[in-house]
Amino acid sequence: MTxxxxxxxxxxxxxxxxxxxxxxxAVVGVVTGGVGxxxxxxxxxxVAGAQVGRTRPSRASRRxxxxxxxxARRLAPLSREGWHLIHARxxxxxxxxxxxxxxxxxxNLVVTLMDWDWxxxxxxxxxxxxxxxxxxxxxxxxxxxxxxxxxTVANTLHSHRKKLGRIGVTQVLPVHDAAVxxxxxxxxxxxGDQDCxxxxxxxxxxxxxxxxxxxxQSRSTRRSARDFADFLDTAFP
Numbered sequence: 001m002t003x004x005x006x007x008x009x010x011x012x013x014x015x016x017x018x019x020x021x022x023x024x025x026a027v028v029g030v031v032t033g034g035v036g037x038x039x040x041x042x043x044x045x046x047v048a049g050a051q052v053g054r055t056r057p058s059r060a061s062r063r064x065x066x067x068x069x070x071x072a073r074r075l076a077p078l079s080r081e082g083w084h085l086i087h088a089r090x091x092x093x094x095x096x097x098x099x100x101x102x103x104x105x106x107x108n109l110v111v112t113l114m115d116w117d118w119x120x121x122x123x124x125x126x127x128x129x130x131x132x133x134x135x136x137x138x139x140x141x142x143x144x145x146x147x148x149x150x151x152t153v154a155n156t157l158h159s160h161r162k163k164l165g166r167i168g169v170t171q172v173l174p175v176h177d178a179a180v181x182x183x184x185x186x187x188x189x190x191x192g193d194q195d196c197x198x199x200x201x202x203x204x205x206x207x208x209x210x211x212x213x214x215x216x217q218s219r220s221t222r223r224s225a226r227d228f229a230d231f232l233d234t235a236f237p
Contacts, residue, residue, distance in 0.1 A: 060117070067115035068098055071174050074206045075102065075113075082217055083210075084229030089236040091149040099149050101232050102210065105217035107225035109168035110157070110232065111210065112150045116142040118178040124200055125181040132187045132200075134178065140189060143198050146171045147191045156235050164228060172209070173200045184209060 065088075072087045079085055082105030088098045091112075100113040118124060122135025132139035154169045161167075180202040187198045201209045217225075 063117055064098065064115055067117065067176055068100075070176050070203065071100055071113060071115050071206070074174070074203055075100065075210065077207060078102065078210060081105070081211075082215065082222060082225070084225055086229065086233055086236070091152050091236055092145065094145075097145060097149075099146075099236075101153065101229075101236065103225050103229045103232070104213050104215040105222050105225050106213075106215045107167075107221050107228050109170060109213070110153060110228075111170050111172055111213065112146060112153055113172045113174060114142070114146040114149060115176075116145070116173055118142070118175050120177045122178040123181065124175055124178055124185065126185050126187060130188065132185075139187075139200075142173055143187060143189050146173055146198065147189070147196055150196075151191075153232075153236075160231070164231065167228065171196075171198050172206075173198060174203050174206050175200060176203045 068088050072085070075083075075085055084103040086101040086103075089101060090097070091099050097114065100111075100115075102111040102113065103109075104111075118139075119135035119137060122137075124132070124134045124139060126132055132143065134142075150169050150171045157164060157167050157169070180200055183202040183205045185200050187200055188195055189198065190196070199209060
């Protein structure tokens with residue numbers, strides 16, 4: 001469904017940019033050289049415009065790029081505290097969905113963060129039964145995405161456990177343009193045969209939440225964290 005949406009938007013961009021630039025080129029052609037030049041200039045401009053439209057990032061891609069940059073800025077102070085931060089890495093199959101992989105100096109886990117485009121000004125909360133709501137949508141859709149990515153990371157780490165050792169994976173969903181009840185909610189969802197906890201955190205409290213991760217460090221753990229981050233950097237280019 002996502003790929004169809006991206007293709008449809010790309011087609012619309014191609015047609016729209018082609019028509020707009022073609023019309024502008026035709027006007028220039030008429031002014032400078034009459035009807036003949038109108039056809040030449042209009043046709044050339046239309047081809048160029050269509051190419052721009054075809055290569056223009058989709059609206060979703062542009063939106064997620066902004067969210068990714070916003071989360072990266074929030075996390076930046078952690079790099080001065082010994083964390084290793086890897087941003088904007090595609091892990092799943094959706095080209096619009098990228099992730100942040102964060103390794104604390106303790107080198108015992110990786111925090112997987114995903115930037116989800118929450119409905120603007122919505123209220124992210126849990127109801128009395130523990131169900132997750134985000135305005136008009138079911139917020140568990142975002143949870144499914146980040147859990148699938150965390151699975152991919154966990155499976156990759158497991159396949160290299162002899163080299164890396166036992167490393168945990170946890171997941172966080174930062175929220176930028178919506179409100180989170182109390183600034184932070186912990187949502188539990190059955191995934192596979194496990195009860196997984198997902199932290200959904202207001203962007204303004206993201207740094208505080210990340211700093212609750214145990215980060216005891218020594219020279220050896222700092223070296224391990226660097227090696228671990230280098231592995232992730234290569235595994236998820």
